[in-house]
Amino acid sequence: MDSRDELLELLRENARYSTAELARLADMEEAHVEEVIADLEAAGALRGYQAIVDWDELDRERVRAMVELNVTLDRETSYGDIADRIAKFPEVTALRLMSGDYDFLMEVEGDSMSEVSWFISEKVAPIPEITQTVTHYVMDAYKENGIEFGDGEEDDRLSISP
Amino acid sequence: MTIEPSERVKQVPPSGIRRFFELAEQQEDIISLGVGEPDFSAPWSAREAAIASLEAGKTSYTANRGKLELREHIAADVEQRYDLDYDPEEEVLVTTGVSEGVDLALRAIVDPGDTVAVAQPAYVSYEPGVIFSGGDPLAVATRREDEFKLTRAVLEASGAAGADALVMNYPNNPTGATMTEAELGEVAAFARENDLVVLSDEVYSELSYEHEHTSIATLPDMRERTIVFNGFSKAYAMTGLRLGYAMGPPEVIKAMNRIHQYTMLSAPTTPQYAAIEALERCADDVAEMYNQYNRRRRFVLSRFEEMGVDCFPASGAFYAFPESPWDDSEAFAEALLESEGVAVVPGTAFGDGGSGHLRVSYATGLSDLKEALARFESFLS
Ligand SMILES: Cc1ncc(COP(=O)(O)O)c(C=O)c1O
Numbered sequence: 001m002d003s004r005d006e007l008l009e010l011l012r013e014n015a016r017y018s019t020a021e022l023a024r025l026a027d028m029e030e031a032h033v034e035e036v037i038a039d040l041e042a043a044g045a046l047r048g049y050q051a052i053v054d055w056d057e058l059d060r061e062r063v064r065a066m067v068e069l070n071v072t073l074d075r076e077t078s079y080g081d082i083a084d085r086i087a088k089f090p091e092v093t094a095l096r097l098m099s100g101d102y103d104f105l106m107e108v109e110g111d112s113m114s115e116v117s118w119f120i121s122e123k124v125a126p127i128p129e130i131t132q133t134v135t136h137y138v139m140d141a142y143k144e145n146g147i148e149f150g151d152g153e154e155d156d157r158l159s160i161s162p
Numbered sequence: 163m164t165i166e167p168s169e170r171v172k173q174v175p176p177s178g179i180r181r182f183f184e185l186a187e188q189q190e191d192i193i194s195l196g197v198g199e200p201d202f203s204a205p206w207s208a209r210e211a212a213i214a215s216l217e218a219g220k221t222s223y224t225a226n227r228g229k230l231e232l233r234e235h236i237a238a239d240v241e242q243r244y245d246l247d248y249d250p251e252e253e254v255l256v257t258t259g260v261s262e263g264v265d266l267a268l269r270a271i272v273d274p275g276d277t278v279a280v281a282q283p284a285y286v287s288y289e290p291g292v293i294f295s296g297g298d299p300l301a302v303a304t305r306r307e308d309e310f311k312l313t314r315a316v317l318e319a320s321g322a323a324g325a326d327a328l329v330m331n332y333p334n335n336p337t338g339a340t341m342t343e344a345e346l347g348e349v350a351a352f353a354r355e356n357d358l359v360v361l362s363d364e365v366y367s368e369l370s371y372e373h374e375h376t377s378i379a380t381l382p383d384m385r386e387r388t389i390v391f392n393g394f395s396k397a398y399a400m401t402g403l404r405l406g407y408a409m410g411p412p413e414v415i416k417a418m419n420r421i422h423q424y425t426m427l428s429a430p431t432t433p434q435y436a437a438i439e440a441l442e443r444c445a446d447d448v449a450e451m452y453n454q455y456n457r458r459r460r461f462v463l464s465r466f467e468e469m470g471v472d473c474f475p476a477s478g479a480f481y482a483f484p485e486s487p488w489d490d491s492e493a494f495a496e497a498l499l500e501s502e503g504v505a506v507v508p509g510t511a512f513g514d515g516g517s518g519h520l521r522v523s524y525a526t527g528l529s530d531l532k533e534a535l536a537r538f539e540s541f542l543s
Contacts, residue, residue, distance in 0.1 A: 159183065160196035161179065162287070
């Protein structure tokens with residue numbers, strides 16, 4: 001693995017590693033770590049660093065929905081144009097063009113079901129190119145971004161072994 | 163009456179690890195860098211294959227030598243990775259861990275009074291294995307200045323020329339040392355000149371970080387005199403499933419199987435299904451664990467360097483073997499455990515060659531490693 005891939009893998013595992021830690025783990029100079037990361041950011045390859053939160057553990061309601069969107073295109077309007085318009089809403093946390101029965105899969109997040117429903121029916125559905133929306137509310141999350149939300153596997157190894 | 167243990171058993175002291183284990187168990191909230199097995203679980207698809215085999219009712223014995231399908235996979239795998247060429251029908255024996263394989267080999271080749279040289283510091287079971295088989299162990303202490311590699315000089319100095327067999331283990335537990343093909347060449351020449359059978363425990367072969375692993379059996383004229391041991395415990399994180407294999411010329415595998423068929427019958431069945439899946443489909447899981455270990459290795463080595471603790475650049479398995487800051491490594495390890503709640507294993511547990519050193523296992527998550535080494539550092543000051 002080259003140093004760029006190594007750093008990407010480390011950051012994807014834990015974006016909070018400090019530069020000093022990254023340097024140790026990847027066996028690189030700190031200055032080189034900073035340079036590679038700066039290059040990746042400048043190239044638009046590294047787009048952000050975020051926390052993965054299990055809201056259930058916080059007694060705080062976060063409502064999320066996956067919304068299937070169907071659209072019609074015309075000579076002037078491409079998928080990209082429609083996507084730009086939808087992606088601007090802060091409520092939209094992810095937007096992907098899909099193969100299969102519908103065009104976009106949009107993820108929406110809000111504080112309540114009514115807020116999310118209102119957003120979809122008042123802000124998204126009226127967009128002229130959108131012909132249909134099908135909303136699926138998330139009921140529970142077991143794994144997000146590669147992180148399992150269970151209690152984890154207990155370390156039951158002997159404390160000292162040969 | 164009381165049942166008297168045999169002289170052979172009395173000859174073998176309880177493992178030095180055991181005493182440390184008991185000390186560690188008395189203390190709460192310790193961080194252990196004393197564990198000799200992976201902190202990962204076996205790859206999920208291998209576990210699933212084991213579950214599926216149970217659901218399908220695959221609970222009978224297998225062939226003595228192990229399922230042929232598994233032996234075929236093993237032969238193909240070692241051929242591809244290490245250029246080893248063994249016939250799955252006659253030259254591969256599936257065992258209950260490398261542990262059983264080494265025991266079988268010693269019992270299959272050692273006669274009373276035979277001398278078996280054991281490179282040290284070493285995994286704890288070789289010397290007792292030699293004694294249980296009626297032989298006399300001869301310690302060959304490797305040295306810090308050779309980065310704990312086996313050299314002609316230490317073999318000669320220890321009188322190994324007069325031995326009948328040599329047990330070696332690279333990548334090594336407890337030192338983390340590895341040997342390149344060229345370095346193994348010296349050992350191979352010594353073995354040929356002195357007509358030694360070589361028992362090569364290569365259970366950490368997948369965990370070599372600085373160069374590709376070479377099996378000594380691939381060196382000129384070594385195949386005929388070498389028994390290679392490998393298994394699923396380390397690379398596939400399957401320690402508790404107890405599965406390994408031995409490879410060697412047909413006569414010796416046949417002799418080992420003679421013992422195995424009476425004492426074990428066959429290696430456990432469920433893990434054999436897991437192992438087939440592991441060889442077929444778990445290369446990515448192995449690579450991922452390898453990367454994690456390698457990062458931790460760098461982390462540990464660079465922290466010791468920062469602390470001014472002498473630690474040779476371990477390049478295999480999941481151990482670092484720093485010099486003990488106090489001459490008495492047992493006293494140091496005990497004090498570290500008591501005052502900082504950090505467990506490491508004193509090098510003396512692995513034979514004389516290990517004295518003055520500590521085995522630090524990095525089969526532990528990075529956050530615990532960080533914390534443990536911070537405590538190590540504060541203990542020093
Ligand atoms: C060098 C070495 N050989 C063999 C073993 C035991 O392997 P298995 O689980 O295959 O019996 C270990 C386990 O710690 C080891 O470190």
